[in-house]
Amino acid sequence: MSVAAVINTPVRHIPAGLIYMCSLAYAGWLLWLGIENRLGANPVEALEHALGEAALYLLVAGLVVTPLRRFAGLNLLKFRRAIGLSCFFFVVLHLLTWAVLDVQALDRVWADILKRPYITVGMAGFLLMVPLALTSNNRSLRWLGADWRKLHRLTYAAAVLGGMHYVMLVKGWQLRPLVFLAIILVLLLLRVRRRARPAKV
């Protein structure tokens, strides 16, 4: 049996719901730590960053599903919707933490969206994710038919914006956000090659 098959077999028995449960549990735990004042000296920043990080990890996880299947034969497709929706869930919480706990006023929320490029870019990423989240259900899938796949290519733009947002917000030349953006771009490039090749055959 190939390595992929060894993994695929047990994975088939893991329900996708587990991802929702883990996401909810993690978010709840973070919020609880915050309320208990156990997130350090700057709990708002700690919460905002932890939620942003969770969204970023899930974003990469969502993009990795297809290449993993193509290049390694791993079938994790059944988790993809849960990964995507959980990512959106964390972005929403990240945005709410920022607006309600950090910025604390609607006029300043609006000013920051317009004036701070990294916020503008993050916000654009979030807005692109809204139609994706709204159509991540079986009924929309049937209803939109072939358009569903086209619509969901927005994922790629949202991912790049999310990665750029992180690169733009750090002070100084830091490696970590650049590594994330590079990973996102490579995961997207893998798709370009795949679609270009069979088209000519």
Place this chain on the structure above:
Amino acid sequence: MAYRWKNNLKESDVTSESAFLNRRQIMAGVAGSIAAGALGTSARAMGPWNADDVGEPNEWEDITSYNNYYEFGTGKGDPAKYAHMLTTKPWSVTIDGLVDKPGDYAFEDIMSKMSIEERIYRFRCVERWAMIVPWNGFELADLLELAGVQSGAKYVAFETALRPEEMPGVSQPVIDWPYVEGLRLDEAMHPLSFIATGIYGKDIPNQNGAPLRLVVPWKYGYKSIKSIVRITVTETEPPTAWNNYSAREYGFYSNVNPNRSHPRWSQEYEQLLGQGLFAEKIPTRLFNGYEEEVASLYEGMDLLEFH
């Protein structure tokens, strides 16, 4: 000259951890109501505060666990984790440039000549967080006078230690190492400009810039350079680390100024740390509230141009 500036804080305000805890419990109670009203508008104004009501100092735990000291990593917790690697004994500071007695000044020799006092200052980071810190140390002017500032001097340059084998963060080119900073001579001689060697009466921890660091309370925190190994008195404006990285974002002066919106952060509001998840933002004061003391240094200067 020591004791040129005083805050009128009662001693009981400084170390009273129990009073702090009481306040924290009260904070938790009002947290819900603050959260409920949080998305109103931001028209609330507050009068300026002065040295007399600087506020109650932050906890030792917060002051020593939440630091920007990129030589040890860019995470706020990295300095507390890794700064123990820094050897601070022996330590000496090279004082050179336009001074009468240039040379290497051993830390112990400096300490034996200074009178140590406590200064409770507001500390304001460009990232919009603030703390209240009870520093111990001496006036920068006293140290400069030890070396004898010569006429013609106009600026003072500072440099942080650079030791790759003791500083895991410098393997990344976050900024150009070593970290450098500078002040105009009149800023450096101002009674508020302080060299801190302790916090809460204890030796200053490595993550806060041991064994000696600058504290300039009316400027953004990055001006308050840590673990100083060199002080050079010069005629020309010295380069500064964050200005080198991005002159548009970080000026030479870097005075706290709510009217100059930093490209990354609006500086209108700040977060005083140590107040939990639902703490309210407070308006930023010009010169971090030290306007009365320092505004005269900048008379006639456009603070937006010379930011």
